[in-house]
Amino acid sequence: SGDGGGERTENVELTVMAAASLTDVFTEIAESFEEEHPEVTVVLNFAGSGELAQQIASGAPADVFASADTTTMERVVEAGDLDADWAAEHGEEGLVFATNTLMIAVPPGNPAGVSSLHDLTSEDVSTAFCADEVPCGTATGIALEAAGLEVAPVTLEEDVRAVLTKVELGEVDAGLVYETDVISAGDRVKGIGFPEAKEALNEYPIGVLANSESPERAAAWVDFVTGQGAPIMREAGFGTP
Amino acid sequence: MTAPTPRVGRGPSGNGTARVPWVLVLPALIGLLFLLLPLVGLLVRAPWATMGRRIVDPDVLTALWLSLSTSTAATLVSLVLGVPLAWSLARTEFPGRRLVRALVTVPLVIPPVVGGVALLLVLGRNGIVGQYLYSWFGLTLPFTPAAVVVAQVFVAMPFLVIGVEGALRGADRRYEEAAATLGAGRVTVFTRVTLPMILPGIGAGAVLCWARALGEFGATITFAGNFPGTTQTMPLAVYMAMQRDPEAAIVLSLVLLLVSLAVLATLRERWMSV
Amino acid sequence: MTAPTPRVGRGPSGNGTARVPWVLVLPALIGLLFLLLPLVGLLVRAPWATMGRRIVDPDVLTALWLSLSTSTAATLVSLVLGVPLAWSLARTEFPGRRLVRALVTVPLVIPPVVGGVALLLVLGRNGIVGQYLYSWFGLTLPFTPAAVVVAQVFVAMPFLVIGVEGALRGADRRYEEAAATLGAGRVTVFTRVTLPMILPGIGAGAVLCWARALGEFGATITFAGNFPGTTQTMPLAVYMAMQRDPEAAIVLSLVLLLVSLAVLATLRERWMSV
Amino acid sequence: MAAREPRTPLDPAPTSDGGLDADLRLSRGTFTLDVRLTCPPGEVLALLGPNGAGKTSVLRALAGLTPLSDGHVFLAGEDLTTTAVEHRPVGVVFQDYLLLPHLSALDNVAFGPRCQGAGRTEARRLAMELLEQMGLAEYASARPRRLSGGQAQRVALARALAVRPGLLLLDEPMAALDIGTRATVRSRLRHLVEGFEGATVLVTHDPLDAMVMADRIAVIEDGRLVQEGSPAEVARRPRTSYVARLVGLNLFRGEASGTTVTLEGEDGRGPVRVEAGDGHRGPALVAFPPRAVALYRESSGGSPRNAWRLTVAGVERFGDQVRVLLEGGLSLAADITPAALAELALTRGSEVWAVVKASEVECYPD
Amino acid sequence: MAAREPRTPLDPAPTSDGGLDADLRLSRGTFTLDVRLTCPPGEVLALLGPNGAGKTSVLRALAGLTPLSDGHVFLAGEDLTTTAVEHRPVGVVFQDYLLLPHLSALDNVAFGPRCQGAGRTEARRLAMELLEQMGLAEYASARPRRLSGGQAQRVALARALAVRPGLLLLDEPMAALDIGTRATVRSRLRHLVEGFEGATVLVTHDPLDAMVMADRIAVIEDGRLVQEGSPAEVARRPRTSYVARLVGLNLFRGEASGTTVTLEGEDGRGPVRVEAGDGHRGPALVAFPPRAVALYRESSGGSPRNAWRLTVAGVERFGDQVRVLLEGGLSLAADITPAALAELALTRGSEVWAVVKASEVECYPD
Ligand SMILES: Nc1ncnc2c1ncn2[C@@H]1O[C@H](COP(=O)(O)OP(=O)(O)OP(=O)(O)O)[C@@H](O)[C@H]1O
Numbered sequence A: 001s002g003d004g005g006g007e008r009t010e011n012v013e014l015t016v017m018a019a020a021s022l023t024d025v026f027t028e029i030a031e032s033f034e035e036e037h038p039e040v041t042v043v044l045n046f047a048g049s050g051e052l053a054q055q056i057a058s059g060a061p062a063d064v065f066a067s068a069d070t071t072t073m074e075r076v077v078e079a080g081d082l083d084a085d086w087a088a089e090h091g092e093e094g095l096v097f098a099t100n101t102l103m104i105a106v107p108p109g110n111p112a113g114v115s116s117l118h119d120l121t122s123e124d125v126s127t128a129f130c131a132d133e134v135p136c137g138t139a140t141g142i143a144l145e146a147a148g149l150e151v152a153p154v155t156l157e158e159d160v161r162a163v164l165t166k167v168e169l170g171e172v173d174a175g176l177v178y179e180t181d182v183i184s185a186g187d188r189v190k191g192i193g194f195p196e197a198k199e200a201l202n203e204y205p206i207g208v209l210a211n212s213e214s215p216e217r218a219a220a221w222v223d224f225v226t227g228q229g230a231p232i233m234r235e236a237g238f239g240t241p
Numbered sequence B, C: 001m002t003a004p005t006p007r008v009g010r011g012p013s014g015n016g017t018a019r020v021p022w023v024l025v026l027p028a029l030i031g032l033l034f035l036l037l038p039l040v041g042l043l044v045r046a047p048w049a050t051m052g053r054r055i056v057d058p059d060v061l062t063a064l065w066l067s068l069s070t071s072t073a074a075t076l077v078s079l080v081l082g083v084p085l086a087w088s089l090a091r092t093e094f095p096g097r098r099l100v101r102a103l104v105t106v107p108l109v110i111p112p113v114v115g116g117v118a119l120l121l122v123l124g125r126n127g128i129v130g131q132y133l134y135s136w137f138g139l140t141l142p143f144t145p146a147a148v149v150v151a152q153v154f155v156a157m158p159f160l161v162i163g164v165e166g167a168l169r170g171a172d173r174r175y176e177e178a179a180a181t182l183g184a185g186r187v188t189v190f191t192r193v194t195l196p197m198i199l200p201g202i203g204a205g206a207v208l209c210w211a212r213a214l215g216e217f218g219a220t221i222t223f224a225g226n227f228p229g230t231t232q233t234m235p236l237a238v239y240m241a242m243q244r245d246p247e248a249a250i251v252l253s254l255v256l257l258l259v260s261l262a263v264l265a266t267l268r269e270r271w272m273s274v
Numbered sequence D, E: 001m002a003a004r005e006p007r008t009p010l011d012p013a014p015t016s017d018g019g020l021d022a023d024l025r026l027s028r029g030t031f032t033l034d035v036r037l038t039c040p041p042g043e044v045l046a047l048l049g050p051n052g053a054g055k056t057s058v059l060r061a062l063a064g065l066t067p068l069s070d071g072h073v074f075l076a077g078e079d080l081t082t083t084a085v086e087h088r089p090v091g092v093v094f095q096d097y098l099l100l101p102h103l104s105a106l107d108n109v110a111f112g113p114r115c116q117g118a119g120r121t122e123a124r125r126l127a128m129e130l131l132e133q134m135g136l137a138e139y140a141s142a143r144p145r146r147l148s149g150g151q152a153q154r155v156a157l158a159r160a161l162a163v164r165p166g167l168l169l170l171d172e173p174m175a176a177l178d179i180g181t182r183a184t185v186r187s188r189l190r191h192l193v194e195g196f197e198g199a200t201v202l203v204t205h206d207p208l209d210a211m212v213m214a215d216r217i218a219v220i221e222d223g224r225l226v227q228e229g230s231p232a233e234v235a236r237r238p239r240t241s242y243v244a245r246l247v248g249l250n251l252f253r254g255e256a257s258g259t260t261v262t263l264e265g266e267d268g269r270g271p272v273r274v275e276a277g278d279g280h281r282g283p284a285l286v287a288f289p290p291r292a293v294a295l296y297r298e299s300s301g302g303s304p305r306n307a308w309r310l311t312v313a314g315v316e317r318f319g320d321q322v323r324v325l326l327e328g329g330l331s332l333a334a335d336i337t338p339a340a341l342a343e344l345a346l347t348r349g350s351e352v353w354a355v356v357k358a359s360e361v362e363c364y365p366d
């Protein structure tokens, strides 16, 4: 990769670390970005937000970090890994570029006849949630609190994808996942919206990293995601601020 | 051959004490260092100040107990099923044996998460076999401690099978013949002769199997889910902690490590030094 | 003893053909079935229609090649470092050997993701050792194919070490003594006598090691990252596919499986049937 | 040589009731075995033969450890040809003992009775009894690794006896035994065998063992039976040079015509005549013991009708005797006293007259 | 018995130049070994002793495989006491051969030369030569598993010789050999040893091997040296009943007073007197060969001065001789001809007169 400056005309790599749930959209956005900036090759590194934060803390050579939740971004900020100049301009806690709302996902045919959040409290409905430690779990907690409901899930999954798998295979009768997941799963699950979801918006912050060898290009990527990328995000089911 | 002049003294005759064979000891040291350095990293990074408090957390103890009991159960199941399987692969001839031998390694190569999915496809509520378990006996395996054991057996048993098979192939079969002439049938030969003779190999295999089961994550979380007290084993707890608080994850890992080291240091020397 | 009346015929004398020892064959069959049923589940669920198209995807081939080459490299490194380590544990006496033997199992028990973190703590650019690698040689290990190999060696080498140690303990040491009287030093005894005699055990250990390296996910994604073409091995590709399209993940897993089965069916029968 | 007659299906196996009747044909690599053996009940058959002749292969085949390609094994009228190893009423002492390394000497011996359903205590009691008889009581709890070679062999012997076999197979059971133990074990075996109703096949290299213990001797060479008979018969009338060396006779092959046998001379020296004690016509073997050979510096015109001028090829002393090896036309050995040796002043290359009385020379059809 | 004199530091090891001088003390479990052996260069020391006496332990200690707890090993003036096994110029034939199972016979033999730095071709050529001399050329490429017991043992022998050892250690190298091979190997070994400058220690159970091959014989029992001497000395004047049986003599311990020796009678029958050929005073041993014993139904008043009335305890035939075991006051063996046996009509329990000429009885200090 380039050795500083970033003023070279030859090909430059831009490394973006992004939460796994952004795989589809970022892959698409990166293609558009490369069309507009032919000198740049975007290298995407997807993993769980927590693992990415760990890699950044260990000095990973990355330019941009897009987290699936604000908590993880806070950890990166605390460690001083965000580019100071960029942060001063766009926000100390990163820039929220997308939101995601929860939906109830049920297997096709909805065997348990779920139609509302309240139905999940029934003993006969087995439910899968995200674990409290991961962003969708936090959101789930907030939504349930807002609805004033107590639900006993059979499992607390490590990520939203795992919840979706259980629903798809019919192992549980319902699960709380993001709207984006319901969309990507096509007709393998059926999504059911519920009003309390608005209380529990999950926010995706993005930021330029202190380690970046070309903060300008990194900033350009962030701009591109929030600008031209927004329609792509919305198409996938994300909300954009 | 005409009468040879005998050699007296051979090579640069040593002064007596056997020299250290560096060609062997050096790589061994490097290997050991490499395996242990990361542990040092964890120890350095561990939040010693808050350590005590974190460890006595009842949730941690629950997860630890679940881990130990399920992985021990998985090892026992693996021994019961895997040792005969290894024996069949090493001591009998049947068509397609070569393929079967390779197939045994399937769970090793499959990414554990996919393995978990595969288990769901077969043993889940709507699975190929699971649907009958459900409709006939009202049994659902996923989300129970039994599912944890199943996932661990699936992932860890091949280690036992392959290890034991290697030991069987290395064993001298003439002792088995001798036992047969004394009237021992194949089963008696197996239990009274073969088994005791390959005990070090079985010990090694069981250690691998137990350790692999203890560290199992992907298949467990996919097939058995993650519910504290029921299916949340230590690795799952570690992963969850990792999401929020990497230091807590390190503490949990160290706990897991300490316990397993204690178990292994106690058991292994006894098992393996036959 | 006064002249005994000899027995003629023993037990319910067989009509000749050795009966099948069900006590052994039955658990073996159950074990095999258990290991293979999930594979059947995957095969049933696989999207056969689109299979061909998905497989020839160049990204898949890149990941596959990376997986095969890194896990083979990891196995070679493990052999070079691990076999001497196993030898040291089995054939030499040193203080604390018992503890060291248990410590070798550390990477087995540590959840791989934590293992990856530990590797970062030690070999990362700010790590205990890594910072010197960086400031002295300008080397950064993480996020390179070398890091993939390091992660795999860390996770897979213990399988080799423990397997080979078991084989060493099961071997008859008197052959080593005989070789020593012929003038063979410890190293020669090791290479020309011990090694060939425990070849089946080493074969089994290497198979375990290779398979474990091939399936390695957690430590790799943490320590080496997930860069297509550089560090994205098949299990990582499977993980990514899982995020958007579980069926694609199944296809990738089946590809990985097929290739490893082919490799193992070819190599193993040759290695292990000494 | 016992000629093999192919048996037709109409001619069922001639089972010597209670005894062993085996027709063994098999191949191991390039080696092929084709041997027919019988042993009446209660008798001991000694199996002799040079290294690699197939003695161990015979025992393995009888025990069922090496499958036959053709032939049969009958014991006490029962067809064991396809019986599994563990169901054959056979006790085996292996050439390299094969004591189970993880069991004590006692448990090795108790192993067989246990397999036959004896209780733990009962089996151990029997085993202890046998060990005591072998003089090994104090090693009962020792692992095989801690036993000396001879101790291990005796434990192996006890182990084979412990299953009360109908057929006892012994592969050089005395090779590693010291002279005292050997006498004890030999007499113990003989004693056992005397009241034993089963058959015993004993492989040994020691002619003394064979002579003392065996009722019949079978000699195999290169996978084929070359001689069979009572010890006395074999000792008096060896049919091959291996057997002759075994029983310590000088043996020659020739053409008899009355009491004169014409041998082809060695070293291209032309035919040699031997006068024998009894007459015969046609291809014949002649044999005489080394001690029947007298050596003289000068030809003497006495009564012995055989006198050959030969060269000394070597001198070996053993015990209180000296054996002189002679060659030149005939290769033979002569046993003389050290005093005679000194008197004759024989060294390598000396020429002597070897004289043998015709009455000492056995002649029998080839 | 060779009494052990503790050596002071002022009295350095009397290294028999070029030869072996070993003082071996060690314990293995409950067994302790304490033996002092010397063997001049170019000579063969035969080590005899009952099973479990410690012969193999001696060889292991000499080879450096079992560490000494005390003592020393000097060879050709060089102190090998602490030399590592692989640096000792020693060739060993193990009692159970221990051929490397993964190497062909040829490579087993070539192993030693290779370790000593010979090239692959050179080592193989030497190995092939040795195998040919052992008559095993056709088995060069065979794995040990495919060899018969005797073939394996010869390969082991070739392997030990291939390292051109300064000290050759042979643990029953002929036990599994057939009679023909045995003669060949024996003469080959002797031939080798004749021009061989090193020392050879040979463990054997066969007195014939010991007599033919050894320059000196050492007998150990229960880890201690009980007799040492030339074969003739040992054969004529055994000091223990084991040695007496080995060389085939009747041996008794008593008190000499002139040519009369008084033995303690067995079975509480009171003392027995024996007239010997030569006189002596004090504790003494008397020995005579079984063939010197004549048996009579009736007491005859002839010249022999020893005549005892004894009971027949057993009869063994071997070869063309019959051995009668007698007891009752004295236990001894008598060798007679089958004809004599028939004439005397002896069976177990018969009473006979055993008569021995005084000139046949050796008497020597205990
Ligand atoms: N590894 C061992 N540990 C303990 N005791 C042993 C060991 N090996 C041998 N012994 C004991 O040491 C004694 C001497 O054994 P050794 O093998 O030297 O006898 P040996 O004279 O060679 O006998 P043999 O003629 O039967 O081969 C025996 O009593 C044996 O039981």
Ligand SMILES: Nc1ncnc2c1ncn2[C@@H]1O[C@H](COP(=O)(O)OP(=O)(O)OP(=O)(O)O)[C@@H](O)[C@H]1O
Binding pocket: D028, D029, D030, D031, D049, D050, D051, D052, D053, D054, D055, D056, D057, D058, D095, E145, E146, E147, E148, E149, E150, E151, E176, E178
């Ligand atoms: N497993 C095998 N595979 C191939 N050939 C073998 C095998 N075992 C033995 N042989 C060969 O078969 C022949 C007979 O062997 P066997 O062991 O029966 O001889 P033996 O008469 O017992 O000899 P010894 O007196 O030396 O023990 C030998 O030439 C040997 O090389």
Ligand SMILES: [Mg+2]
Binding pocket: D055, D056, D057, D095, D171, E148, E149, E150
């Ligand atoms: Mg044999």
Ligand SMILES: [Mg+2]
Binding pocket: D148, D149, D150, E055, E056, E057, E095, E171
């Ligand atoms: Mg011995």
